[in-house]
Amino acid sequence: MSVADDLRQLLTASRVLDAPAELRTYAYDASFLTQLAPRSPDAVVIAETVQDVSAVMRYANANRIPVTPRGAASGQAAGAVALTGGIVLALNAMNQILEIDTANMQAFCEPGVVHAQLNAALAKQRLIFPPDPGSSRMATVGGMASTNAHGMRAVKYGPTSAWVLGLEVVLPDGQIIETGSVGSRAKQSSAGLELTRLIVGAEGTLGVITRLRLKLMPIPIARAIVVGLFDALEQAGQSVQAVFASGVGPSAIEILDERCVQAINLYRPAMALPRVEALLLFEVDGNPPGVRWDAERICEVIGPFARRTEWSDEPARISALWEARSLVGAAVGMLRPGSNRAYCGEDICVPVARIPETLRAVQEISARHRIPIATYGHIGGGGLHPGHLIDGRDADEIQRVLRVADEIHLLALRMGGTTTGEHGVGAARAPYMAQEHGPALDVMRRLKRALDPNGIMNPGVIFDTPALPFEMPLNAPVGEPAVAPIDPG
């Protein structure tokens, strides 16, 4: 009997897939790594109930079969792909908002709820779940919790972990637990170890999240946007420092580099942005007079550094100005027709003060490897997303972009930052964890072994360097000969 046959006997409501074509569609996420090396699981379970999740875990644990929990697989780090085969546990059909408790400002929902759907439902009650990964239309709240997603407003509201009050988790042996105190609706607690925070960001390596208790807040009544254009990256950096020193606390600060600005001009010529090294967007939220005061204050503070500033609290103008930021992902492709984004080395975070220096270094790496990179990011928190453009059919470019990713990861560590600011480690950044964490990685491994002694939960992610069918050029000195990748199919 195959794994799929076994599973079909165990489950009641959930569905089991094992046709090769279907399995193939679960062989990748958005990462460049799984584009090079897609890996089909042995079976997919479309989970519908916590009991079925528990049954799958008991079976997998007893038979030492790897299990990879999966939300929307919109991740860019190969964190939701069965890299060593086994079962993909798809949680996207557990997509019910179970309760919105307006009096206690919290929501209970299943992990497959899509972020935009949650906030649309909350908006009817004038409430919001503030973490916003930007990928709101596809990301699931389970995936957001598993990767501890941050997003554009993290500079004011913090990461997902700050908004998760409790979880229902199925442990690798099938046991169902509730973190954050059983049956609690309290908004804070000092009772014992914070297991909620341990599971959030664990990328499905410790257990499966089957329900979330999320903290909410009222939707801000007003927003305003300030746009600043800068001739030099350093002036943009100084502006951010100056704004923080001025006492204004923006809800988002975004940066677009020179290439991004070029890309937007190609995509929407009507925007006619001047040639500048950096564009900054500051968002402030709160009450109407407050946001106007904040916006004017920001203009005043950044004025000496900027070539031009502009602000607005008109909703239509705000969305037009935000458009520059939201277009970037699509627009960078315009820099090089026929090429695609390769998601690798796409999520570093460095100290805010070192952003201009880091951006210059990224541009140097780009030029040296002849791979165009357009970088944008959440400068308020130090997060940067270098967008590499390559021709995916060119084996040499594939090698070069892997080197670029490697160098960017090492650059981030050298700057005193991290290889992943908000997307997660996955398999893509697992090779850097020893360098990033030192002996702390071993403590993480001990925790992992305590909860998952058989090592069945999402192997190949975070703790161990994954076994890949091609060689990753890691820590490679410049100019080393290329290694041809293999697509195993």
Place this chain on the structure above:
Amino acid sequence: MLACIRCGLCLTSCPTYVLTLHESEGPRGRVGMARAVAEGHLQVTPDLLEHELNCLVCDACSAVCPAGVHMDPLQVVLRSAIEPEIHRSWGERLLRRLVFSWLFMDMARFRVLARLLWLYQRSGVRWLARRLRVLDLPGLAEAERLLPEVPRRFFTPRGESYPSSVRRRSATAAVPAGDGAVPAGDPAGLVSDGDAGSQVSIFAGCVMSTALADIDRATLRVLLRAGFTVRNPAEQGCCGALHAHGGDLRGALALARSCISAFEGSEGPIVVNSAGCGAMLKDYAHHFRSEPSWAERARAFAARVRDLSEVLSPGALPVVHGVDGRVVYQDACHLLHAQRISRQPRELLSCVPGVELVEIDEAALCCGSAGIYNLTNPVQSRQLQQRKLDHILAAEPSLIVTANPGCLLQLRAGLVERRSPVQVKHLAEILDEASAP
């Protein structure tokens, strides 16, 4: 296909993914499977074919894709390539041959069939067929329910020209492109200078000019009242969309060539009142891009194609009568997603006094009609139809307006089944009624 970055942004826009939540029933999965087949990593299996053919080709995924993946042409090529692999009974093969290679290829034959349908509906044979339960064969009753009441008079293109009913036109024929997706400017030089009698040609269509000929005539009247001189080129026929999406690309291209030729004698915009046909006609440039003798002709043709709502500017039509009540405008996928047109029909409707436009939930999700999808995939089609009707009726409209024959018939059939008094009309019909002298 190579452009897909697998970000998953398309998932929640896809009707079949929304219904099943299976990755293989979503755009990212379909592109992934097609690529795996092309690269030799997957065999073409019956389940793979089923997932691909379950696609409605509604283009909702293309509309949201940040990487520019375009599902429609991908499905067209794929379906033609896999057609030989699909197991069909000899009866089904015969029917396909008859419909695709014989019936649609010649409008004279098509009109004969439409006339027979008219006879069937009027002569008492339908009454008899229903009484004798002849329609109990699977799928037949469903198909029969979707048929419109065929009118007595067809709208047969004979190369005639209709003079504008306005003596001196004011600036009416601004030709806006889609909602900003199409580059601004006017490659075909179609923007009216405001002088009397700008010329347009009407694309009459196959189903539109026969079974729904009243809508074609309403379209003609509206264009004339808006100040256009309208030509109705002879020799035009079916646009080929059903062939292209049904795995017969050769047939589609043959029809496309004759359409291109038919309109070459005329100038100005080619006005279409069927969203599905309009999307296909605008895609001609793509389909012939690597055929040297046709590429330029197809490009010139496609650049002239405009939906009715693109050539009429609000205020251009003399509105005389009002319509009282709540109106739901049902976005046809091939207008909203494929042609990026959503603003213009709403603006036109808003010009009619008394119209209270109401928006519905999941407005961008297909109603399940999708060409002949309601016949090939009745299960999913019905689920989507019911979902759409639930959302529409929750808005408590007195009238539903759409700009595509498929949506029109699909919603009408569903409303009749629910015994709902709510009417479904084509945009041209409403504008015709409102501007009737």
